Amino acid sequence: MAQSESWPEVGVVVCTRGDRPEMIRETIAGITAQDYPGTVTTIVVFDGDDPDPALAAESSSRPVRLIRNERVRGLPAARNSGILAHDAAVEWVAFCDDDDTWLPTKITAQVEAVRAHPAAVFSTCGSRIVHDEWTRHIHLDKRLVPFADLLAGRQPAMHPSGFLARRSALVGDEVGLFSETIPSGYGEDYEMLLRAARHAPIVHVPEEHLHVRMHAQSHFAGRWDVIAEALQWLLERYPEIRTSRKGYSRLAGQVAFTRVAVGRRAEALRWSLRAFTTDPREIRSYGVAAIALLRLDPAWVVRRMEARGLGAP
Numbered sequence: 001m002a003q004s005e006s007w008p009e010v011g012v013v014v015c016t017r018g019d020r021p022e023m024i025r026e027t028i029a030g031i032t033a034q035d036y037p038g039t040v041t042t043i044v045v046f047d048g049d050d051p052d053p054a055l056a057a058e059s060s061s062r063p064v065r066l067i068r069n070e071r072v073r074g075l076p077a078a079r080n081s082g083i084l085a086h087d088a089a090v091e092w093v094a095f096c097d098d099d100d101t102w103l104p105t106k107i108t109a110q111v112e113a114v115r116a117h118p119a120a121v122f123s124t125c126g127s128r129i130v131h132d133e134w135t136r137h138i139h140l141d142k143r144l145v146p147f148a149d150l151l152a153g154r155q156p157a158m159h160p161s162g163f164l165a166r167r168s169a170l171v172g173d174e175v176g177l178f179s180e181t182i183p184s185g186y187g188e189d190y191e192m193l194l195r196a197a198r199h200a201p202i203v204h205v206p207e208e209h210l211h212v213r214m215h216a217q218s219h220f221a222g223r224w225d226v227i228a229e230a231l232q233w234l235l236e237r238y239p240e241i242r243t244s245r246k247g248y249s250r251l252a253g254q255v256a257f258t259r260v261a262v263g264r265r266a267e268a269l270r271w272s273l274r275a276f277t278t279d280p281r282e283i284r285s286y287g288v289a290a291i292a293l294l295r296l297d298p299a300w301v302v303r304r305m306e307a308r309g310l311g312a313p
Contacts, residue, residue: 007038011090013082018049186230253284
């Protein structure tokens with residue numbers, strides 16, 4: 001595809017650590033192989049480690065720069081470092097985790113989609129989850145996702161490696177940077193989606209343009225108190241979630257699970273009751289009761305759910 005000045009410049013932010021050299025190379029290869037006609041500039045942000053100079057690349061249309069996160073440690077701040085390191089010539093900022101890969105069509109498809117919606121400030125795209133034993137296309141058959149849909153819950157198809165945002169909205173007051181105050185950064189991607197959708201519906205490209213590598217264990221595995229604190233932080237910051245029976249019961253059920261996981265049965269049952277009375281279809285309320293009564297191992301329950309591609313409770 002021929003280079004064209006009519007296509008906006010896209011800046012990419014990839015956050016990494018020094019212990020993932022092979023995966024980050026695959027991620028960068030997927031970015032530099034984009035069929036996008038415009039300029040794509042990638043900034044790799046090292047969080048807590050010194051940059052690996054071997055990853056830098058000079059190119060007129062696909063340069064790769066390396067920086068160190070000088071803000072507080074953590075993924076939200078590292079992403080913000082990357083956003084701010086891109087100059088004002090960058091109209092759109094895309095994000096990719098260092099263990100995921102883009103298909104060559106990814107940026108082109110999303111830029112074309114947001115062009116059809118001039119008020120748009122945020123976009124996501126379809127993805128395929130890649131596990132050692134299976135793969136699955138995570139599909140959302142919707143091209144505009146309003147705020148109300150996200151109050152009902154995090155949409156699995158809207159993965160952060162598919163995020164594309166207008167840079168001016170991130171550095172200005174329209175949307176803002178990723179939250180550096182959400183406890184331990186848990187759920188920061190969902191919080192960003194809520195904030196962006198509150199401003200304008202998110203433009204979603206349902207087709208698959210991203211491969212997400214599913215690991216055996218999450219960074220937050222077993223950190224139940226951190227997860228509980230972050231979930232309650234979300235409920236406080238977004239009281240609108242209580243207007244959605246599905247959304248509130250889901251988060252209440254998740255809090256209940258974190259409480260039973262650390263042996264706080266009474267607190268867990270209170271949150272489970274909130275989930276059940278809000279929406280009896282919330283399966284976590286039943287799961288928490290089963291764990292509390294049958295003394296099941298919560299970690300075992302999580303592993304069984306993740307092995308089936310259901311995600312953590």
